[in-house]
Amino acid sequence: GSHLFSEFHIKGVSLRNRIVVSPMCQYAADEGVPNDWHLVHLGARAVGGAALVIAEATAVSPEGRNTPGCTGLWNDAQAEAWAPIARFVQRHGAVPGIQLAHAGRKASANRPWEGDDHIPPGDPRAWDPLGPSPIAYGANLPRVPRAMTKDDILRTQRDFVAAAKRALAAGFEWLELHFAHGYLAQSFLSPVANARTDDYGGSFENRARFLVETLSAVRAIWPEKYPLAIRLGVDDFTKASRPLEESIELVQKLKDHGLDLLDVSLGFNTPDVSGVPWGPSFMAPIAQRIKNEVAIPTAVGWLITEPQQADDIVVEGQADLVMLAHKELDDPHFPYHAAKALGVANPQDVLPPRYAHALKER
Numbered sequence: 001g002s003h004l005f006s007e008f009h010i011k012g013v014s015l016r017n018r019i020v021v022s023p024m025c026q027y028a029a030d031e032g033v034p035n036d037w038h039l040v041h042l043g044a045r046a047v048g049g050a051a052l053v054i055a056e057a058t059a060v061s062p063e064g065r066n067t068p069g070c071t072g073l074w075n076d077a078q079a080e081a082w083a084p085i086a087r088f089v090q091r092h093g094a095v096p097g098i099q100l101a102h103a104g105r106k107a108s109a110n111r112p113w114e115g116d117d118h119i120p121p122g123d124p125r126a127w128d129p130l131g132p133s134p135i136a137y138g139a140n141l142p143r144v145p146r147a148m149t150k151d152d153i154l155r156t157q158r159d160f161v162a163a164a165k166r167a168l169a170a171g172f173e174w175l176e177l178h179f180a181h182g183y184l185a186q187s188f189l190s191p192v193a194n195a196r197t198d199d200y201g202g203s204f205e206n207r208a209r210f211l212v213e214t215l216s217a218v219r220a221i222w223p224e225k226y227p228l229a230i231r232l233g234v235d236d237f238t239k240a241s242r243p244l245e246e247s248i249e250l251v252q253k254l255k256d257h258g259l260d261l262l263d264v265s266l267g268f269n270t271p272d273v274s275g276v277p278w279g280p281s282f283m284a285p286i287a288q289r290i291k292n293e294v295a296i297p298t299a300v301g302w303l304i305t306e307p308q309q310a311d312d313i314v315v316e317g318q319a320d321l322v323m324l325a326h327k328e329l330d331d332p333h334f335p336y337h338a339a340k341a342l343g344v345a346n347p348q349d350v351l352p353p354r355y356a357h358a359l360k361e362r
């Protein structure tokens with residue numbers, strides 16, 4: 001059966017194994033333009049043997065960035081700067097992917113090591129966060145967002161479509177829309193963040209509308225041969241959160257609108273994370289439930305650090321792909337080390353020939 005080092009075929013794309021470099025913000029861009037940092041950061045992990053390397057949450061508009069250092073695909077100069085990065089990843093055997101994002105009411109913040117908090121409104125680096133309603137996230141991100149008008153919603157959906165077209169032009173072959181972590185799309189779905197009284201708020205259908213419309217609009221222009229995924233916060237693990245059942249209903253609806261794979265994550269719509277059942281692979285059982293009930297391929301991350309852990313998730317059918325973030329920062333050659341740990345024959349062949357030859361066990 002499937003295991004960590006079995007291939008995975010989805011739409012017109014083949015992954016050499018089940019190890020994915022999860023999108024990780026680098027906060028290293030100027031005006032959203034990626035640079036040598038992003039080339040080396042992402043390139044090294046393609047060389048290290050991952051099957052899919054997904055570039056960080058990349059904003060579809062300037063105000064959609066988390067911080068001033070985040071990347072973008074809101075203009076052609078950014079798309080041109082992404083092209084050599086996508087090409088290098090592809091040339092070294094990994095599928096180049098990118099996550100398109102809008103941070104919503106969490107936008108206009110400092111980098112994590114520089115405060116991880118909203119930049120004060122008077123600061124020239126700050127901008128006005130947008131959201132479904134004038135309801136602040138709270139804690140380190142207390143600014144009250146401007147409630148989006150219907151025009152703001154339509155513009156933002158067009159921004160997602162335009163950014164997806166630029167991602168295609170830049171050479172990306174895998175697209176993930178960021179519908180998780182309390183950012184814009186997730187906040188439309190959440191009753192604690194969305195108090196709208198128009199057709200984007202209230203009922204489940206209305207709260208899901210922004211997500212369904214945006215996915216459908218991107219699907220219409222994203223080639224059928226390339227996978228279109230979303231990262232969705234399927235639970236907040238709080239009393240006020242929507243139950244997992246509602247999220248499963250949403251995934252079914254999104255599948256009907258062309259979703260190819262679900263990357264399972266958390267909602268993070270409130271600072272209260274006391275109910276989150278943290279632990280190794282803690283989201284894997286939830287991914288399995290969605291995979292089975294919706295019959296859709298899934299990817300899952302969160303606290304996956306050991307080869308056996310990653311292999312178990314695939315062998316047990318909990319998810320098709322394993323998303324590694326911090327572990328890939330700790331060890332860009334994790335796929336090679338995991339191949340050795342799991343007893344894969346010729347583990348060095350996970351790496352490019354020029355490395356493999358040198359590392360072949362004498």
Ligand SMILES: CC(=O)[C@H]1CCCN(Cc2ccccc2)C1
Pocket residue numbers: 025057066181268
């Ligand atoms: C853009 C994104 O999803 C990143 C931003 C940096 C922190 N990442 C991980 C994280 C998610 C939710 C709460 C705390 C930490 C998520």
